[in-house]
Ligand SMILES: *[C@@H]1O[C@H](CO)[C@@H](O)[C@H](O)[C@H]1NC(C)=O
Ligand SMILES: *[C@@H]1O[C@H](CO)[C@@H](O)[C@H](O)[C@H]1NC(C)=O
């Protein structure tokens with residue numbers, strides 16, 4: 239054997255041994271840490287939709303390595319004691335419909351965010367087997383999943399867990415699974431949070447069959463795709479409708495997306511639907527508050543008709559884990575629609591600024607572009623001015639607080655078909671809401687804006703830190 243041959247042989251050996259060792263390590267790691275199941279179309283067809291529900295447990299002591307959890311996990315005969323701590327509250331995460339049988343990719347992120355915020359037990363309900371492929375068959379499964387979960391909860395109660403210490407977080411269809419678990423326990427579960435609760439086949443359903451405020455002591459929901467995959471009616475004590483609850487900033491329009499649902503661009507299509515989850519995870523980080531303002535409709539909200547939280551004694555409900563979303567609930571507060579505007583990426587928080595403008599009567603309709611700027615950030619809004627209207631109110635979403643806005647610019651953008659003359663603005667005022675301090679609005683009076691010559695004004699102001 240030549241020297242070269244020997245070298246090659248040696249290299250092959252090293253390669254084999256390395257891969258063997260790495261392989262063994264892999265197997266061990268998989269052995270120790272549980273994971274969500276996945277299924278394929280082939281398996282699905284062979285199994286004939288057998289429902290399989292399993293549970294993963296994560297706590298601060300095993301953040302990165304889930305433990306398989308079942309009814310037997312707390313019995314004393316177990317080889318290894320479970321990480322489950324009976325004296326701590328429990329969060330139960332329930333995923334929704336899995337079109338392609340894959341496991342949900344966000345579970346780790348949500349679990350980490352929850353454990354970062356609170357020292358709790360996190361149980362992840364894995365029902366991928368029952369949640370995949372045909373939506374209508376999946377909907378048939380959801381109550382059976384709830385029944386199986388209730389068996390586990392009963393068992394945990396026997397070990398000393400209190401019903402009110404359970405907080406279910408259900409995504410899409412998972413929200414209705416949580417709702418049915420709540421029904422089975424007569425609404426005595428502590429809390430249910432629905433993240434864009436599923437709409438198709440549920441909107442017209444009886445409250446028995448869908449998530450509703452009677453399912454838990456407190457029910458909150460975030461709506462982000464209520465015209466498509468989400469439900470458009472309020473289902474909790476408080477219901478946050480983000481940007482009106484239908485279309486989210488930075489996502490493709492649903493009208494367009496509905497054509498694409500038949501093509502493999504699922505992630506793109508469900509952008510609106512999954513926004514509820516992403517906003518919720520971001521809120522758990524609590525980098526900035528996401529507060530909802532009660533209002534009858536989104537149109538009313540955008541016209542600045544709802545500026546305070548007086549129905550909640552002045553405290554606005556906040557997205558996240560604070561008890562009862564930060565409000566004192568009473569029987570009055572049920573199915574309360576709350577509105578808020580968000581930005582298109584994390585942390586999503588936006589400031590609500592009311593723009594009020596009064597103009598002298600016009601002889602023709604016109605258009606004005608309003609821009610608010612802070613350093614490099616700008617927010618634009620076009621206002622259509624009508625012949626007979628002189629007072630305008632509109633709500634703008636701005637990434638920073640009113641006190642940080644440097645400049646307001648008004649531009650007479652003209653009309654398409656005729657030469658537009660000058661516009662006389664009697665006053666333009668900005669105020670931020672909801673504001674407990676009821677600051678004076680920032681106003682500029684008596685402005686003439688001619689075509690082609692934008693007007694702008696610099697504000698000299700500082701943010702007080704009280
Ligand atoms: C999926 O679940 C089945 C039965 O519960 C189990 O045999 C299988 O190992 C699981 N697969 C994974 C990847 O966890
Ligand atoms: C269980 O939780 C309680 C209350 O938070 C704590 O005092 C106790 O140390 C925990 N037990 C274990 C084994 O971590």
Ligand SMILES: *[C@@H]1O[C@H](CO)[C@@H](O)[C@H](O)[C@H]1NC(C)=O
Pocket residue numbers: 347351516519520523584
């Ligand atoms: C939460 O904050 C951490 C660090 O502050 C960041 O890495 C993570 O991406 C944030 N998660 C979400 C969901 O915003």
